[in-house]
Amino acid sequence: MAAFLQQHYNNLYIALLAEDRWKQYVEGLGRTLLIAACATLIGILIGMIIAVVKVSAAGNRKLRFLEILCDLYLTVIRGTPVVVQLLILYTAVFTSMTNGTPVAIIGFGLNSGAYVAEIFRSGIMSIPHGQTEAGRSLGLTSWMTMRLIVLPQAVKNILPALFNEFITLLKETSVAGMIAVRDLTKVADGIKGRAFISEPLFVAALIYLVLVIAMTQVQKRLERRLGKGDRR
């Protein structure tokens, strides 16, 4: 038993402290967070625009062309694996870019946008049409009504689904290594290969776990704050 613990202790030392390896994890973690955060923002932006376009297009023939464009985007993005999308972006689209990080940000952002769009659309459709009518009857424009009345209530309804997507996205960035990004997973895998021990992978897993738990706490707080108009 003592020998077993001693073995793991030694391995952890090799995985974390030897040759100042912890610095590599920090760097990798930074890159993972950067990619996840930027991609989330891009995803929210794209998702919200597409959802609003799709909902507006339902009652306005002039937006038909935009709607077809959005549907095409949704079909392609949701119909192909994110790894393949990343590889295509890296090798065929941004050919002059040697740094994979911006490519990963764009790739994950575009990918997440498609899922966020459908989440937002479900949220907007969950708000009774009477809310829109009440806003318009007071003289608010359709965009003001969307921004001030429909979207805030929609966001409250979709918060759990939205955080599901953000959490998935954070963990999905672990495939960024496929396009030569030294993110947290890639770093851990590299140390594993050099030191012939599996502990780095557990270190990475633990870091992801802590991040996701933190995000869950943020979600709970937001739900409490936005839920003040609820009867529950």
Added chain:
Amino acid sequence: MIDVKNLQKSFHGNLVLKGITETIEKGEKVVVIGPSGSGKSTFLRCLNLLEVPTGGEIWFEGVNITDKKCNINQLRQKMGMVFQSFNLFGHLSVQENITLAPVRLRLMTQEQADAKAKQLLERIGLVDKASSYPSQLSGGQQQRIAIVRALAMNPDVMLFDEPTSALDPEMVGEVLELMKQLAAEGMTMVVVTHEMGFAREVATRVLFMDGGQILEQNTPKEFFSSPKNPRLQDFLSKVL
């Protein structure tokens, strides 16, 4: 004030309003009654273009609002509307519900709007609910707040779409009472309702609609005591 000329509305080829021509003068309280599906709500909702007419014209304060170039958002500021299902904004407090539109449309500063909201809430005896949320209020309270939310815009006309139909019987009275006060103050009102007592007491004119047309109209006294149209006679015999 409102001139309706040969107003038509069809939904997917189904003609719901079959050419309505009607004039509503300033200060009038027009009550529209009729069986369900008669087009009375559609008629009311056409007046502020919540339903876009498929034919005819509507003139409001000298402006053709059915003209494509007309800025309907500006005109709606002058036409308050009250809905059957209240439609208070669920994520906003009572105070915010009332002040949102006047402030966002830059008709008032936040301070002016807050003062106006306080004054309106005092009037309906709900000042203590200013920071409550709609879900914490009774139906009658919600509907009265919906009415003052519309009043906060200082409208020239108020449209009521079956304002008491979704209320418990004991809450109908408080909403009707507020509407009666408004009427007494000279507000121009168009009311779609099933409350015959309200029509009799408050209306200056009662319209009977069926099949997308106005079949008969009269002062409430004549309207209820000597209906001429057989369809109206039949309708009244069932509801009175």
